[in-house]
Amino acid sequence: MVGASSGIGRECAKQLAAAGVKVAAVARRAERLDQLKGEFPDKIIPFPHDVTNTDEIPDLFMRITQELGGLDLIIYASGVMSDVGRHEFNTAKDLPMIEVNVTGAIAWLNEAAHRFERVGHGSIVCIGSVAGDRGRVGQPVYNASKSFVATYMEALRNRLHRLGVRVTTIKPGPTETEMTSHLHMKKMPVEVAARKTLQLVGRSGEFYLSPMHKIAFFVIRNFPSLLFRRLSV
Numbered sequence: 001m002v003g004a005s006s007g008i009g010r011e012c013a014k015q016l017a018a019a020g021v022k023v024a025a026v027a028r029r030a031e032r033l034d035q036l037k038g039e040f041p042d043k044i045i046p047f048p049h050d051v052t053n054t055d056e057i058p059d060l061f062m063r064i065t066q067e068l069g070g071l072d073l074i075i076y077a078s079g080v081m082s083d084v085g086r087h088e089f090n091t092a093k094d095l096p097m098i099e100v101n102v103t104g105a106i107a108w109l110n111e112a113a114h115r116f117e118r119v120g121h122g123s124i125v126c127i128g129s130v131a132g133d134r135g136r137v138g139q140p141v142y143n144a145s146k147s148f149v150a151t152y153m154e155a156l157r158n159r160l161h162r163l164g165v166r167v168t169t170i171k172p173g174p175t176e177t178e179m180t181s182h183l184h185m186k187k188m189p190v191e192v193a194a195r196k197t198l199q200l201v202g203r204s205g206e207f208y209l210s211p212m213h214k215i216a217f218f219v220i221r222n223f224p225s226l227l228f229r230r231l232s233v
């Protein structure tokens with residue numbers, strides 16, 4: 001579980017551990033990972049790591065598979081969303097979203113894809129977002145990073161499906177986590193988002209976590225660009 005120290009990733013790690021699954025918990029905040037290990041001493045193995053240090057990933061991936069005694073599932077839930085103003089074009093705020101949401105995902109999931117292709121089974125899950133479905137005025141780079149995730153995951157799915165590897169893109173809507181704690185809107189409880197995510201493991205495809213979003217984002221994705229621009233959302 002990459003991004004296991006808070007939010008959706010932490011909750012997925014907890015639910016997996018509670019179900020008896022051994023989980024490698026990866027994120028920067030070591031104390032959070034130790035806390036998680038405290039809750040599930042036999043099931044959680046902490047691996048403090050910053051996904052922007054991509055050079056470390058091949059060795060760390062190998063160490064994790066050895067310590068777990070194999071690997072059936074990887075969930076990439078690391079992500080950041082910078083606080084970007086409506087009229088702000090700020091590269092220093094934009095680039096971390098690419099480094100974590102895009103580059104980190106590629107570096108971790110390529111390792112998993114390579115291993116799973118070789119052994120002929122495994123599940124790859126990446127947390128994308130409904131935010132990747134259109135380019136919106138509020139978060140150009142966050143939107144683009146999630147759009148990248150959707151396309152990259154589709155390509156992995158197309159490469160690996162016939163080999164028995166399942167590739168799942170999760171597109172949550174607003175969810176109650178640290179990332180959105182400053183946003184005042186209706187949000188899905190993180191326990192629910194994690195439970196729904198885990199129910200989708202092993203299914204190849206792209207999934208929204210609520211039936212409403214499936215319909216709403218079908219319409220939003222197909223809305224003509226000119227009209228979408230006028231909405232200024």
Ligand SMILES: NC(=O)c1ccc[n+]([C@@H]2O[C@H](COP(=O)([O-])OP(=O)(O)OC[C@H]3O[C@@H](n4cnc5c(N)ncnc54)[C@H](OP(=O)(O)O)[C@@H]3O)[C@@H](O)[C@H]2O)c1
Pocket residue numbers: 002003004005006007008009010026027028029030032049050051052077078079080081100101127128129130171172173174175176177178179180
């Ligand atoms: N919350 C929402 O409404 C929502 C909606 C749609 C999609 N999502 C997506 O869901 C995913 C999880 O987000 P969340 O809402 O659960 O947010 P969160 O509570 O802020 O969790 C983000 C996770 O990413 C990890 N992370 C951030 N930078 C990292 C780095 N450099 N190296 C390693 N790990 C890093 C954090 O760990 P450390 O800080 O300890 O490193 C943390 O575990 C993200 O991809 C987010 O874009 C969230």
